[in-house]
Amino acid sequence: MSYGKIFLNLKQTNLSNWLQYTQHEFLKQLSQDTLKKDCFFNYLKQDYLFLIQFSKAWSLAVLKSDNLDEMKISASTVNDLINFEMQLHIDLCEEYGISKTNLEGNDEKNENIAYTRYVLELGYSGDFLDLLSALAPCVLGYGEIGLNLKNFKPDNPMYKKWIETYASIEYQDVCKNVAQLIDNAFLLRLGKNYNDTYKWMQANKIFNKATLLEVDFWNMALK
Amino acid sequence: MSYGKIFLNLKQTNLSNWLQYTQHEFLKQLSQDTLKKDCFFNYLKQDYLFLIQFSKAWSLAVLKSDNLDEMKISASTVNDLINFEMQLHIDLCEEYGISKTNLEGNDEKNENIAYTRYVLELGYSGDFLDLLSALAPCVLGYGEIGLNLKNFKPDNPMYKKWIETYASIEYQDVCKNVAQLIDNAFLLRLGKNYNDTYKWMQANKIFNKATLLEVDFWNMALK
Amino acid sequence: MSYGKIFLNLKQTNLSNWLQYTQHEFLKQLSQDTLKKDCFFNYLKQDYLFLIQFSKAWSLAVLKSDNLDEMKISASTVNDLINFEMQLHIDLCEEYGISKTNLEGNDEKNENIAYTRYVLELGYSGDFLDLLSALAPCVLGYGEIGLNLKNFKPDNPMYKKWIETYASIEYQDVCKNVAQLIDNAFLLRLGKNYNDTYKWMQANKIFNKATLLEVDFWNMALK
Amino acid sequence: MSYGKIFLNLKQTNLSNWLQYTQHEFLKQLSQDTLKKDCFFNYLKQDYLFLIQFSKAWSLAVLKSDNLDEMKISASTVNDLINFEMQLHIDLCEEYGISKTNLEGNDEKNENIAYTRYVLELGYSGDFLDLLSALAPCVLGYGEIGLNLKNFKPDNPMYKKWIETYASIEYQDVCKNVAQLIDNAFLLRLGKNYNDTYKWMQANKIFNKATLLEVDFWNMALK
Numbered sequence: 001m002s003y004g005k006i007f008l009n010l011k012q013t014n015l016s017n018w019l020q021y022t023q024h025e026f027l028k029q030l031s032q033d034t035l036k037k038d039c040f041f042n043y044l045k046q047d048y049l050f051l052i053q054f055s056k057a058w059s060l061a062v063l064k065s066d067n068l069d070e071m072k073i074s075a076s077t078v079n080d081l082i083n084f085e086m087q088l089h090i091d092l093c094e095e096y097g098i099s100k101t102n103l104e105g106n107d108e109k110n111e112n113i114a115y116t117r118y119v120l121e122l123g124y125s126g127d128f129l130d131l132l133s134a135l136a137p138c139v140l141g142y143g144e145i146g147l148n149l150k151n152f153k154p155d156n157p158m159y160k161k162w163i164e165t166y167a168s169i170e171y172q173d174v175c176k177n178v179a180q181l182i183d184n185a186f187l188l189r190l191g192k193n194y195n196d197t198y199k200w201m202q203a204n205k206i207f208n209k210a211t212l213l214e215v216d217f218w219n220m221a222l223k
Numbered sequence: 224m225s226y227g228k229i230f231l232n233l234k235q236t237n238l239s240n241w242l243q244y245t246q247h248e249f250l251k252q253l254s255q256d257t258l259k260k261d262c263f264f265n266y267l268k269q270d271y272l273f274l275i276q277f278s279k280a281w282s283l284a285v286l287k288s289d290n291l292d293e294m295k296i297s298a299s300t301v302n303d304l305i306n307f308e309m310q311l312h313i314d315l316c317e318e319y320g321i322s323k324t325n326l327e328g329n330d331e332k333n334e335n336i337a338y339t340r341y342v343l344e345l346g347y348s349g350d351f352l353d354l355l356s357a358l359a360p361c362v363l364g365y366g367e368i369g370l371n372l373k374n375f376k377p378d379n380p381m382y383k384k385w386i387e388t389y390a391s392i393e394y395q396d397v398c399k400n401v402a403q404l405i406d407n408a409f410l411l412r413l414g415k416n417y418n419d420t421y422k423w424m425q426a427n428k429i430f431n432k433a434t435l436l437e438v439d440f441w442n443m444a445l446k
Numbered sequence: 447m448s449y450g451k452i453f454l455n456l457k458q459t460n461l462s463n464w465l466q467y468t469q470h471e472f473l474k475q476l477s478q479d480t481l482k483k484d485c486f487f488n489y490l491k492q493d494y495l496f497l498i499q500f501s502k503a504w505s506l507a508v509l510k511s512d513n514l515d516e517m518k519i520s521a522s523t524v525n526d527l528i529n530f531e532m533q534l535h536i537d538l539c540e541e542y543g544i545s546k547t548n549l550e551g552n553d554e555k556n557e558n559i560a561y562t563r564y565v566l567e568l569g570y571s572g573d574f575l576d577l578l579s580a581l582a583p584c585v586l587g588y589g590e591i592g593l594n595l596k597n598f599k600p601d602n603p604m605y606k607k608w609i610e611t612y613a614s615i616e617y618q619d620v621c622k623n624v625a626q627l628i629d630n631a632f633l634l635r636l637g638k639n640y641n642d643t644y645k646w647m648q649a650n651k652i653f654n655k656a657t658l659l660e661v662d663f664w665n666m667a668l669k
Numbered sequence: 670m671s672y673g674k675i676f677l678n679l680k681q682t683n684l685s686n687w688l689q690y691t692q693h694e695f696l697k698q699l700s701q702d703t704l705k706k707d708c709f710f711n712y713l714k715q716d717y718l719f720l721i722q723f724s725k726a727w728s729l730a731v732l733k734s735d736n737l738d739e740m741k742i743s744a745s746t747v748n749d750l751i752n753f754e755m756q757l758h759i760d761l762c763e764e765y766g767i768s769k770t771n772l773e774g775n776d777e778k779n780e781n782i783a784y785t786r787y788v789l790e791l792g793y794s795g796d797f798l799d800l801l802s803a804l805a806p807c808v809l810g811y812g813e814i815g816l817n818l819k820n821f822k823p824d825n826p827m828y829k830k831w832i833e834t835y836a837s838i839e840y841q842d843v844c845k846n847v848a849q850l851i852d853n854a855f856l857l858r859l860g861k862n863y864n865d866t867y868k869w870m871q872a873n874k875i876f877n878k879a880t881l882l883e884v885d886f887w888n889m890a891l892k
Contacts, residue, residue, distance in 0.1 A: 055285065055294065056571075062282040062301060063794055068327075071278065071305050078285060079302035082294050104291075110560045110662055113655075117563035124570040125502075125732055127796040189867045198858045209559075216556055279794075286571055333783045333885055336878075340786035347793040348509055348725075350573040412644045421635045432782075439779055501740065505731040508724065508747060514773075517724065517751050524731060525748035528740050550737075 003140045004179035006186045009195065010136065014208040021137065021211050022145050026218040030159045031152035040158060041098065043221035046112045048089055048103045050217075053116035054138065055081040060123030061131055066188070070128065073181045080174075096158060111220035115213035122206060129189060129199055132182050133206040137214050142166045143175035226363045227402035229409045232418065233359065237431040244360065244434050245368050249441040253382045254375035263381060264321065266444035269335045271312055271326045273440075276339035277361065278304040283346030284354055289411070293351065296404045303397075319381060334443035338436035345429060352412060352422055355405050356429040360437050365389045366398035449586045450625035452632045455641065456582065460654040467583065467657050468591050472664040476605045477598035486604060487544065489667035492558045494535055494549045496663075499562035500584065501527040506569030507577055512634070516574065519627045526620075542604060557666035561659035568652060575635060575645055578628050579652040583660055588612045589621035672809045673848035675855045678864065679805065683877040690806065690880050691814050695887040699828045700821035709827060710767065712890035715781045717758055717772045719886075722785035723807065724750040729792030730800055735857070739797065742850045749843075765827060780889035784882035791875060798858060798868055801851050802875040806883050811835045812844035 002008070011018050026043070029035035058081060061074035090100050108116075119134040126134075146166025154160050165171060190197050225231070234241050249266070252258035281304060284297035313323050331339075342357040349357075369389025377383050388394060413420050448454070457464050472489070475481035504527060507520035536546050554562075565580040572580075592612025600606050611617060636643050671677070680687050695712070698704035727750060730743035759769050777785075788803040795803075815835025823829050834840060859866050 052291070052294070055298070059282040059285040059298070059301070062305070063279050068275070068305075068309065071275070075278070075282070075302045075305040078282070079298045082285070082291075082298040086291065110557065110659065113564050113659070114556045114560035117567040118559050121563040121567045121570070124567070124793070191867070198860070213556065213559070333780065333882065336787050336882070337779045337783035340790040341782050344786040344790045344793070347570070347790070414644070421637070436779065436782070498737070498740070501744070502732050505728045505744070505747070508728040508751070514721070514751075514755065517721070521724070521728070521748045521751040524728070525744045528731070528737075528744040532737065 002179075003143065003175055004183040006182050006194075007136055007140055007179055010133065010204060010207045013204050014211060017208055017211045017215070018137075018141075021214045021218070022141055022148065024215060024218040026222055027145060027149065029222075030162065031149045031154060033154040033156055033159060035156075035159065039221050041096070042223075044089075044093055044096070044098065045103060045106045046109055046217070046220065048086075048093065049106060049108045050112055050116055051081060051086055051089060053120060054135075055086070057116070057119045057123045057131070057135060060120070061128065061135070064123070064126075064128040064131055066128065070181065070185060073177055077174075077178070092161075109220050111213075111216045115210070115217055118213055119210065126206075128185055129203055130206055132185055133203040134210045136178075136182060136207060137210045139178050140175055141211070141214060143172060146171060225402075226366065226398055227406040229405050229417075230359055230363055230402055233356065233427060233430045236427050237434060240431055240434045240438070241360075241364075244437045244441070245364055245371065247438060247441040249445055250368060250372065252445075253385065254372045254377060256377040256379055256382060258379075258382065262444050264319070265446075267312075267316055267319070267321065268326060268329045269332055269440070269443065271309075271316065272329060272331045273335055273339055274304060274309050274312060276343060277358075278309070280339070280342045280346045280354070280358060283343070284351065284358070287346070287349075287351040287354055289351065293404065293408060296400055300397075300401070315384075332443050334436075334439045338433070338440055341436055342433065349429075351408055352426055353429055355408055356426040357433045359401070359405060359430060360433045362401050363398055364434070364437060366395060369394060448625075449589065449621055450629040452628050452640075453582055453586055453625055456579065456650060456653040459650050460657060463654055463657045463661070464583075464587075467660045467664070468587055468594065470661060470664040472668055473591060473595065475668075476608065477595045477600060479600040479602055479605060481602075481605065485667050487542070488669075490535075490539055490542070490544065491549060491552045492555055492663070492666065494532075494539065495552060495554045496558055496562055497527060497532055497535060499566060500581075501532070503562070503565045503569045503577070503581060506566070507574065507581070510569070510572075510574040510577055512574065516627065516631060519623055523620075523624070538607075555666050557659075557662045561656070561663055564659055565656065572652075574631055575649055576652055578631055579649040580656045582624070582628060582653060583656045585624050586621055587657070587660060589618060592617060671848075672812065672844055673852040675851050675863075676805055676809055676848055679802065679873060679876045682873050683880060686877055686880045686884070687806075687810075690883045690887070691810055691817065693884060693887040695891055696814060696818065698891075699831065700818045700823060702823040702825055702828065704825075704828065708890050710765070711892075713758075713762055713765070713767065714772060714775045715778055715886070715889065717755075717762065718775060718777045719781055719785055720750060720755050720758060722789060723804075724755070726785070726788045726792045726800070726804060729789070730797065730804070733792070733795075733797040733800055735797065739850065739854060742846055746843075746847070761830075778889050780882075780885045784879070784886055787882055788879065795875075797854055798872055799875055801854055802872040803879045805847070805851060805876060806879045808847050809844055810880070810883060812841060815840060 026035065026039070030040070055078055058074060058078045062071055062078065065071040065074055090103065093103055094100065119131075122134050123131040143166060146163065146168070149163045150167040152163060154163070186194050186203075190199055194200050249258065249262070253263070278301055281297060281301045285294055285301065288294040288297055313326065316326055317323065342354075345357050346354045366389060369386065369391070372386045373390040375386060377386070409417050409426075413422055417423050472481065472485070476486070501524055504520060504524045508517055508524065511517040511520055536549065539549055540546065565577075568580050569577040589612060592609065592614070595609045596613040598609060600609070632640050632649075636645055640646050695704065695708070699709070724747055727743060727747045731740055731747065734740040734743055759772065762772055763769065788800075791803050792800040812835060815832065815837070818832045819836040821832060823832070855863050855872075859868055863869050
């Protein structure tokens with residue numbers, strides 16, 4: 001598996017936090033079928049509210065794009081998230097007994113607010129690279145988690161399906177496109193000596209912070 | 224033809240400017256086959272640059288949405304504009320001998336900057352209603368123009384095709400969806416006595432200004 | 447004491463959360479001299495980072511203003527926060543043995559991120575009323591706390607000074623100006639039947655959420 | 670006179686447009702006392718509306734700042750513009766027979782909209798360097814014009830005063846502070862080989878476009 005060289009570089013520099021996130025207790029329990037159903041439902045409900053804000057953050061990527069290629073990938077990501085993923089999420093929750101009304105009536109937990117507003121505010125205040133650095137941990141982290149857990153087959157069909165979703169060829173393709181977008185965007189703006197620039201230092205700070213906010217999102221679900 | 228009651232109301236209040244825009248000399252010449260080819264090419268080139276910024280403005284509509292329905296229509300509009308309309312525009316220009324490189328190499332004229340940045344800045348500074356009031360004249364005005372010119376059949380195939388595009392069922396459907404979005408958004412936020420509110424006064428100012436900036440866009444093309 | 451009718455109305459509607467915030471354990475301990483020094487230092491360090499983001503949020507108030515009066519108050523608040531308050535904060539911390547370098551080197555805790563980014567993102571995505579509803583709990587809450595604790599005279603000079611700052615005539619004047627700004631802004635935009643509008647419902651949600659994020663900020667300091 | 674090395678570099682690269690702006694016919698007429706009073710009044714009225722938007726653009730500089738020093742200069746510039754310059758402008762216009770009500774009742778001309786919204790939108794979409802590149806032509810150009818025209822003493826006291834304002838030590842100090850802010854901001858972010866970066870290319874495009882929009886602003890006043 002490879003999600004591009006920029007991501008690899010960001011991940012390596014912030015590896016211990018990255019592993020905290022991608023090998024979190026929540027995921028261990030999920031893959032080993034020991035996760036409490038309530039924790040998973042907690043997660044699903046917050047994740048619905050998360051997706052709304054996350055789609056908005058991707059809309060900022062359209063605004064911060066410098067060329068048509070960047071706009072195209074960003075726009076189709078926004079559209080996929082809002083017109084397909086969210087519907088899937090709603091359908092899945094329905095199947096598990098959580099109605100759309102229930103989903104919409106929930107209040108965002110503070111850990112959720114911290115993460116989504118951090119990314120969104122950065123999307124407004126920062127540039128395309130700042131925003132991509134904040135979006136990367138979620139998109140590509142879930143891809144990596146999907147592959148990590150691929151061979152686990154928990155009996156609970158909800159957990160099995162969750163793993164399959166992120167291990168699927170469709171989701172892995174999304175990851176490859178986003179990784180390519182990230183590689184191209186960094187090289188275009190910072191050149192091949194990118195890791196010797198002020199922006200690169202900023203990108204690392206942001207990537208690292210977003211990763212820690214992902215850790216806290218799992219913590220929230222386990223509470 | 225009807226594009227909803229809010230649009231009708233906005234249009235009636237600003238009717239003389241609206242007619243300046245939708246019955247502009249540029250359109251008379253185009254429909255009567257007397258428009259100089261260079262003016263049309265001017266227009267096509269600036270319109271390509273316009274579409275980039277206009278798609279970005281629609282991305283702000285996703286960010287300013289208050290619910291999933293608003294997000295869905297806004298997101299699919301962004302995606303249609305960027306992943307379909309712009310490609311159509313590029314293909315059409317190619318057919319007329321204007322290469323993609325030529326399109327991208329052009330400089331935005333000041334009239335183009337005035338209009339697009341007015342809408343975009345308002346999308347950032349204002350709320351969903353402000354933004355819709357600025358987007359409406361372009362989307363719905365072109366729909367109305369398409370219908371107005373439907374029965375003109377200029378010999379010049381470029382002009383004929385242009386009219387057909389905006390008179391088409393596909394484009395008229397876009398207009399109906401946007402009109403519905405506008406009606407719902409105003410009623411949700413301002414209630415049925417909407418025309419007795421501060422926001423309504425603002426919406427009219429914005430709609431009127433955007434209409435005048437459209438007039439100037441045609442003027443630019445004729446220069 | 448009175449900070450205007452809009453604030454009073456917002457506070458009454460969300461009273462139990464409001465009291466959780468303004469009568470928080472942190473404040474009890476501070477006023478009764480039982481607060482651990484480390485907790486207070488925690489607070490001071492995070493508050494420095496908070497002020498940076500809070501000043502940025504007030505800058506958005508300049509951008510979202512609809513007239514010169516609104517711009518004037520917002521601009522002078524930004525300037526006061528950045529060119530005076532922050533210097534005072536730095537000097538005070540210096541006096542307590544926390545250097546400027548120390549202050550700047552600290553990492554924002556997640557509770558701090560949640561609050562500041564919530565307000566900032568709302569400042570970007572929302573309108574003037576949304577932003578004021580998010581700013582009010584901090585500005586006016588501290589004013590109310592200052593008055594509440596006015597007669598407590600903790601021995602610890604740091605705690606005494608903290609209370610005096612927010613009980614001072616200078617700070618109370620800031621509160622009165624902001625309260626007036628809020629009253630005028632709501633009446634201008636929503637009219638005298640403001641509490642019968644969609645925006646008023648939104649304002650209450652935001653005010654309430656910001657209040658809860660303030661509660662979490664105190665919780666963070668006590669950890 | 671020297672306004673820092675970044676500005677000098679930007680100016681040299683775009684020199685012919687720069688001279689179109691700083692040696693514009695409007696300025697020749699003003700310095701030689703041949704400018705029609707109506708043209709000057711046109712300018713004053715549009716400049717009032719310009720200042721409102723320009724102050725808002727400087728507020729975005731606070732939001733896009735990366736450190737306290739950048740925030741301080743930006744915040745005091747916002748405050749000076751709104752709480753002092755605009756009052757001066759109002760008082761001056763009053764003296765010339767243009768009431769505050771008259772000033773506020775004017776409609777922004779399209780050339781004014783093009784310039785201010787271009788800068789503001791870029792302040793939202795771009796980063797600190799993009800924004801400074803768009804703000805520089807106005808702030809520093811007026812400084813340079815003030816010095817260029819210093820020895821002209823038109824009989825018309827309005828023209829004489831206008832020149833004196835921008836040639837004054839106070840205004841020249843503003844220019845020096847802004848120039849220093851620009852130099853520091855570019856060096857911090859791009860390093861000493863700044864002119865070999867993608868951002869530098871962008872900065873030049875923006876500086877050049879803003880300069881041309883200034884030219885059009887003078888053209889508007891002469892119409």
